Amino acid sequence: MSADVIGLAGREPTRPWFDRDVQFDHYGAEPLPFGCTGARGIVQHFVELKGSEAGRAFEVLDASGGYGSACLGAGSDVIAEAMAAAVHDVGYVTDEIASAERSRLLEQLFGAGGLFADRFAAADYRVSGRNSGSEGMELALRLVLESRFDRRRLRAVPGAEQRDIVLGFEGAWHGWSGGLLPLLNRRHYRVGLPTIAPEQFGFRTDHIPFGDLDAAREWFDRNGEQVLAVVVEPVQGDAGILVPEHGYLRELAALATRSGALLVADEVLTFAKTGRFFAMTDEAGPIPTDITVIGKNLGMGALSTSMVIARRDLGVRPTGAVSTSDLRPLTCAVIRAGLEHIVAEGLVERSGQVGAQLGRLLRDRVVAEFPDLYREARGVGLLHGVELTDFAAARIGELRTCMIRNGVYVEFMSGAGRRSRGLRYVNATMRVAPPLVVTADDVETIAVRLAAGSRALTELAP
Numbered sequence: 001m002s003a004d005v006i007g008l009a010g011r012e013p014t015r016p017w018f019d020r021d022v023q024f025d026h027y028g029a030e031p032l033p034f035g036c037t038g039a040r041g042i043v044q045h046f047v048e049l050k051g052s053e054a055g056r057a058f059e060v061l062d063a064s065g066g067y068g069s070a071c072l073g074a075g076s077d078v079i080a081e082a083m084a085a086a087v088h089d090v091g092y093v094t095d096e097i098a099s100a101e102r103s104r105l106l107e108q109l110f111g112a113g114g115l116f117a118d119r120f121a122a123a124d125y126r127v128s129g130r131n132s133g134s135e136g137m138e139l140a141l142r143l144v145l146e147s148r149f150d151r152r153r154l155r156a157v158p159g160a161e162q163r164d165i166v167l168g169f170e171g172a173w174h175g176w177s178g179g180l181l182p183l184l185n186r187r188h189y190r191v192g193l194p195t196i197a198p199e200q201f202g203f204r205t206d207h208i209p210f211g212d213l214d215a216a217r218e219w220f221d222r223n224g225e226q227v228l229a230v231v232v233e234p235v236q237g238d239a240g241i242l243v244p245e246h247g248y249l250r251e252l253a254a255l256a257t258r259s260g261a262l263l264v265a266d267e268v269l270t271f272a273k274t275g276r277f278f279a280m281t282d283e284a285g286p287i288p289t290d291i292t293v294i295g296k297n298l299g300m301g302a303l304s305t306s307m308v309i310a311r312r313d314l315g316v317r318p319t320g321a322v323s324t325s326d327l328r329p330l331t332c333a334v335i336r337a338g339l340e341h342i343v344a345e346g347l348v349e350r351s352g353q354v355g356a357q358l359g360r361l362l363r364d365r366v367v368a369e370f371p372d373l374y375r376e377a378r379g380v381g382l383l384h385g386v387e388l389t390d391f392a393a394a395r396i397g398e399l400r401t402c403m404i405r406n407g408v409y410v411e412f413m414s415g416a417g418r419r420s421r422g423l424r425y426v427n428a429t430m431r432v433a434p435p436l437v438v439t440a441d442d443v444e445t446i447a448v449r450l451a452a453g454s455r456a457l458t459e460l461a462p
């Protein structure tokens with residue numbers, strides 16, 4: 001069988017893998033030599049695309065959730081039924097017309113006793129829907145910028161111009177849109193691309209190391225009067241799954257509030273992954289935010305969608321311009337069915353326990369066994385990172401291939417890189433974040449396969 005014409009494991013007639021060289025590549029390397037012909041739960045059906053093994057079909061356990069988005073794994077009957085029913089029955093009215101389906105979802109989330117009402121009561125917050133995490137974060141930034149602007153008179157609120165700094169964090173990633181560019185922190189995320197100049201109505205960004213409370217305090221002492229907003233991922237994702245120490249997020253929120261800045265939590269990645277729905281939580285309960293953006297898992301692996309939850313006094317100027325995708329009834333139906341299922345099955349709570357087991361396994365069976373490849377494992381709930389050594393970071397392509405051939409799929413984050421204040425460089429990091437449906441047995445198998453994949457890399461010729 002030729003390398004580029006592979007039968008789809010008996011499911012479809014033989015056809016070429018046309019997506020291979022037509023779709024953009026994000027890694028700047030040879031595409032991985034595998035195809036996926038289907039999936040169910042966390043089991044994915046792969047085939048080898050190249051070499052003497054081309055055409056070999058094998059199963060891979062998914063420890064990634066498709067960039068952290070498929071919380072119910074593949075082929076959820078609950079979602080399939082909800083989606084089919086919604087296509088038939090709920091219509092597609094836009095946000096100009098009340099929708100029974102939208103109304104049901106929002107009441108279940110934000111109404112009295114609602115799932116999110118302990119932190120986002122409808123009396124205090126409003127919500128908007130977008131297609132992706134990036135678009136949600138872009139809207140959050142827009143709300144921040146409009147907060148110093150008089151929407152009726154179309155001019156700055158007197159005295160508000162001085163607040164022009166948006167504080168972000170070293171290693172930050174928030175998405176793809178142009179407005180977000182200044183907030184991203186790795187050089188390779190933004191160099192050569194335009195940024196917003198701090199002229200009238202522009203903004204500046206500054207970045208401090210995540211998790212360093214002294215750095216935050218000193219920064220607010222120096223800049224407190226000029227800060228417009230703080231934008232934070234409560235667990236930094238692309239920076240290498242950096243989990244802050246206990247107390248950090250609450251103190252950061254207090255610093256923002258005391259200085260009069262808005263606090264934006266980017267929970268696109270963390271939503272329903274940290275053993276809780278929201279990572280902006282500690283033992284005292286919800287940590288208050290002005291704007292929270294959730295995404296990825298929110299779409300239940302079936303849709304790409306996000307929600308921006310913002311204090312009622314924040315908004316955008318009414319121009320008649322609309323967002324086509326804002327809380328479409330079908331999207332609402334999928335979110336509602338998925339969340340109802342997650343709550344009924346206790347999947348978020350269970351993920352806290354299974355995740356703690358996963359964390360132990362990663363430390364004991366992966367990092368401790370392969371010190372040449374890994375520096376440390378860290379994480380919370382079902383969101384874990386295993387940081388690579390320089391040696392492994394230089395061989396990511398081979399490591400990925402070894403993992404997949406040993407039956408486990410994981411993703412790799414770029415890591416925070418160089419950080420200030422003498423903090424050590426954070427290397428590329430393997431993200432181990434299986435869907436919420438993963439069981440205790442599954443995480444055992446994932447750990448065994450990660451160890452096997454690691455061993456395979458060490459046995460490859462240098």
Ligand SMILES: Cc1ncc(COP(=O)(O)O)c(C=O)c1O
Pocket residue numbers: 067132133134135137173174175176233237238266267268269295296304
């Ligand atoms: C923290 C964070 N914010 C925003 C985004 C962007 O989300 P999307 O890829 O859905 O646009 C991501 C995606 O990786 C993310 O991890």
